[in-house]
Amino acid sequence: MDILLVLDNLSGKCGANVKIALELAEEWSTHGNRIYCLTRIDNERQVDHEKEKYVDEIFTFVAQEDYDLTLFIKNNEWNKLRNLKKIQLMIFNPMIFLKMMDKKFFASSAIRKRYKTNIKKVCFENRIDAVVAVTEPFYIAMALSSAKIRAYKYWIMLDPYTNNSALPNYLKIIRKIWEKKVFRRMEKVFALDFVWRDIDYLNRNLLKKAYAFHLPKIAVGQESLMIKPKSEKNExxxxxxxxxxxxxxxxxxxxxxxxxxxxxxxxxxxxxxxxxxxxxxxxxxxxxxxxxxxxxxxxxxxxxxxxxxxxxxxxxxxxxxxxxxxxxxxxxxxxxxxxxxxxxxxxxxxxxxxxxxxxxxxxxxxxxxxxxxxxxxxxxxxxxxxxxxxxxxxxxxxxxxxxxxxxxxxx
Known part of the structure; x- marks a missing residue:
């Protein structure tokens, strides 16, 4: 079976979610499946060649939006600024303002559309049987759910999306609508146990699509650690x-x-x-x-x-x-x-x-x-x-x- 894994990035700075997905994919390949990976790159996030060993082939596309936005926020120490100063910066940087609004209210539509286009392209050219989106970010799952492809669609949910404690209620309402739509379009949703436990807003039919699993972090066949001698300084x-x-x-x-x-x-x-x-x-x-x-x-x-x-x-x-x-x-x-x-x-x-x-x-x-x-x-x-x-x-x-x-x- 040919499986396409859709990830945020494969750089040396990729988070724990990507590492979990790659380890699962490596195990899938031992059962005779061919694993492809689609990911974005930008000025800061290039493919780490050490990660190539986990999959059979990697497809990339350029997406600068997040990089530009992150660089702007970092350079201006955004979180430390007063609201008036933020407004002034927005006036003089209208493109950054538009990117912020797109990320907050439209689930990063520019990058999402690029993911959607590339999912369709890779599926068509390689006759993919199943596509698995791994989140965060959520727009990867949205891109897959809206892509018109023949392959089966699956979602590995490693972080909560709607039930985010930092979000105001109006954004939770918007996210709930998006999340339900994605659930409806997936064959199955695989979520970490503590993430799934908090999803109490889905109807019975959508809940049937769920599979909750534990963090896959325990190694098999590993030697026990050797006990080191006590410190001379008693530290x-x-x-x-x-x-x-x-x-x-x-x-x-x-x-x-x-x-x-x-x-x-x-x-x-x-x-x-x-x-x-x-x-x-x-x-x-x-x-x-x-x-x-x-x-x-x-x-x-x-x-x-x-x-x-x-x-x-x-x-x-x-x-x-x-x-x-x-x-x-x-x-x-x-x-x-x-x-x-x-x-x-x-x-x-x-x-x-x-x-x-x-x-x-x-x-x-x-x-x-x-x-x-x-x-x-x-x-x-x-x-x-x-x-x-x-x-x-x-x-x-x-x-x-x-x-x-x-x-x-x-x-």
């Missing part, structure tokens, strides 16, 4: 890898908690965001807070390997989950899991992990501090055997999920 390294957001993943509580922990507990942060909050705690924690900034995937893997205890900071919404969580679990190392809400989707994964302490954000008490210290002493230099991880999370492997999805796609 215990906690590591956090990822992004902070002031609204949904604010690091204030996590950093405040660390300021109360023993002086030999060090927190290494690999990533960025919420700089003002982090800078404040650099002063409070001093050398105990080490910030490496954004790092490449190789350094991120070394960070996992060198840490004594891993830290997962969750979101303040129930339909988003840091994809790093399953990568942490995959290491077998002790995990400090910090939730912001009682119905945190991470708990479904962490409650069965043998070396995990779950903490829900609240007032920091002596009892909470003592629980972290006790957990650290009890689990320091311990590791869960990878065979046990594979057994506990058998439905979180790429092999399991790719086979299930493929059973729906192959006709």
């Amino acid at each position: 215990i390294v906690f590591a956090y890898i990822g992004q902070f957001y002031n609204n949904i993943r604010n690091p204030e509580f996590m950093l405040q908690l660390f300021s109360k922990l023993p002086s030999n507990y060090y927190l290494y942060i690999y990533g960025g965001g919420s700089e003002e909050i982090v800078d404040k705690y650099k002063v409070i924690l001093g050398k105990r807070l080490v910030c490496f900034g954004w790092v490449n995937s190789d350094m991120a893997e070394r960070a996992l390997d060198n840490a004594d205890i891993l830290v997962n900071l969750n979101n303040s919404v129930s339909n988003l989950l840091p994809s790093k969580l399953l990568e942490y679990i995959n290491t077998g190392k002790p995990l400090l899991n910090i939730s912001k809400i009682a119905e945190c989707p991470s708990l479904e994964y962490t409650n069965k992990y043998p070396l995990c302490l779950n903490i829900c954000e609240s007032r920091i008490t002596e009892e909470m501090i003592d629980s972290v210290v006790k957990f650290t002493k009890d689990t320091y230099k311990k590791v869960v055997a990878h065979k046990e991880i594979e057994k506990l999370y058998s439905d979180c492997t790429c092999q399991f999920i790719s086979k299930d999805i493929l059973n729906y796609i192959v006709k």
Whole structure:
């Protein structure tokens, strides 16, 4: 079977969603399927040749709109500007204004049309049997849903679209209309479990098109990590890898908690965001807070390997989950899991992990501090055997999920 995967980009800066899709596609190819990929390129996002190994052939087209808009917002530090200054910039940059309006109210119609055209072209020239759109961004699914092709249409939904906590209600109403239309035109929609759980606005017939799956991040056949000797300085390294957001993943509580922990507990942060909050705690924690900034995937893997205890900071919404969580679990190392809400989707994964302490954000008490210290002493230099991880999370492997999805796609 010939399957076309439609993705946002294949650059070295592509997000976790693209990596998940490529790993699924690689597994599909082992079952005798031919995998094609369609993606856009611009001045910043060119195809990373390392990713060519996942598919049989890659088709690209140029789309500068997002790049131009992102560059403009970044250069002008848009989020820090007052409304009057934003209006002034719009007056002198009418094309940027039009691109902003197109993205916000018309689901990036210019790029969407280009995706639609290229989907039709690739399907016609290569006799594609099935097309799979992977989102975000949502306009990829919209482009596929409106393309007049003979191939079956599928959608892998890795992020929520309508139920986005940052959106005003009027935009949610618009998005709900678009999302329902896309659902109607798809054969099947494959959504991450915590994304699907929050879609309560679909009718019964549309709900039948759903298939919910877990994050496919647990490796099969991996060797258990070797336990490294204790540090001569008696330092215990906690590591956090990822992004902070002031609204949904604010690091204030996590950093405040660390300021109360023993002086030999060090927190290494690999990533960025919420700089003002982090800078404040650099002063409070001093050398105990080490910030490496954004790092490449190789350094991120070394960070996992060198840490004594891993830290997962969750979101303040129930339909988003840091994809790093399953990568942490995959290491077998002790995990400090910090939730912001009682119905945190991470708990479904962490409650069965043998070396995990779950903490829900609240007032920091002596009892909470003592629980972290006790957990650290009890689990320091311990590791869960990878065979046990594979057994506990058998439905979180790429092999399991790719086979299930493929059973729906192959006709």
